[in-house]
Amino acid sequence: MTRSERLLAILQTLSGRRRAMTAAALAQRFAVSERSIYRDIAALNLQGARIEGSAGVGYVQREGFFLPPLAFDADEAAALLLGLRFVMRRGDATLVRGAESARAKLAAVLPAAFDDAAGADVPLLVAPPPERTGTLGALRRAISRQQVLRIRYSDRDGHGTERRVWPVALGWFEGAEILAAWCERRGAFRNFRLDRIRDIEPLDERPPRSRRSLLAAYRRLEPGLQF
Structure with missing residues (x-):
């Protein structure tokens, strides 16, 4: 496992946990030293993660941090684009704006997979909604x-x-x-x-x-x- 992969895995491990997880437990899970975990936590916080805690006490990830995607394969990107297209065609105005904003953020991180040119290469289309009364x-x-x-x-x-x-x-x-x-x-x-x-x-x-x-x-x- 590379360090980038470990950083992502640490975020995924801490995400949604209510109780703190110690550096020792993280070190055992990822087969590295506790010192490496301390450095990883510091690096993640520098990148914008909201991980709180300290050595000996444990770490928790606070809500409000969105993890930018590090990589998606072709099928994962196609699945996400299909979902966004569905919302942009079938959602209400608020959902449509949210889907457009989400796609723009993804395109800013991975333009090769999510910008307009990439979208044209994904032949997955969504039909317009049936008649709706604006409800x-x-x-x-x-x-x-x-x-x-x-x-x-x-x-x-x-x-x-x-x-x-x-x-x-x-x-x-x-x-x-x-x-x-x-x-x-x-x-x-x-x-x-x-x-x-x-x-x-x-x-x-x-x-x-x-x-x-x-x-x-x-x-x-x-x-x-x-x-």
């Missing part, structure tokens, strides 16, 4: 804020109903985009097509269960869906 951004905000929604919804025959729902997640499928939500009227989870939602009214009311709890329950009912 995606409002639904994302309601999910984030854990708000109950009042919606007007039309079935496949055009019959409209009013529902109170607890929004859980958004899903993108080949022929439709859907809102997964608990429907108070039905007393069960339901999938609502975004192109059939005619009106959304966020209420100053939170569901009696957390979104995490609702999402876990929904996943148990729909194990094949990756939310």
Whole structure:
């Protein structure tokens, strides 16, 4: 393992850990001396990492540090470009701006893989979204804020109903985009097509269960869906 590879591996090891990891434990994991770990931690902090701690106590990585990619092979770059293209075609305005910004940052680090010329060499395209009533951004905000929604919804025959729902997640499928939500009227989870939602009214009311709890329950009912 080269030093660059070890630096990346140290960041990946510390990422998401709540408890500090000692230099001795890191040294044992990477088969180097503790002195090498001290130098590695110092080098990472100079590069912008937010690793806190000290010898004998241990180290933790604070939130807020984004690791710039060191290298991607052709398949990894293609996968990332496909994901960004999907968001730029199918996301709401805020997500589109985020995807464009993320691609610009990746291109600044690895232009050979992520600039416009490289993108033209990746023959993976994303179709435009199905008809949508401009609800995606409002639904994302309601999910984030854990708000109950009042919606007007039309079935496949055009019959409209009013529902109170607890929004859980958004899903993108080949022929439709859907809102997964608990429907108070039905007393069960339901999938609502975004192109059939005619009106959304966020209420100053939170569901009696957390979104995490609702999402876990929904996943148990729909194990094949990756939310």
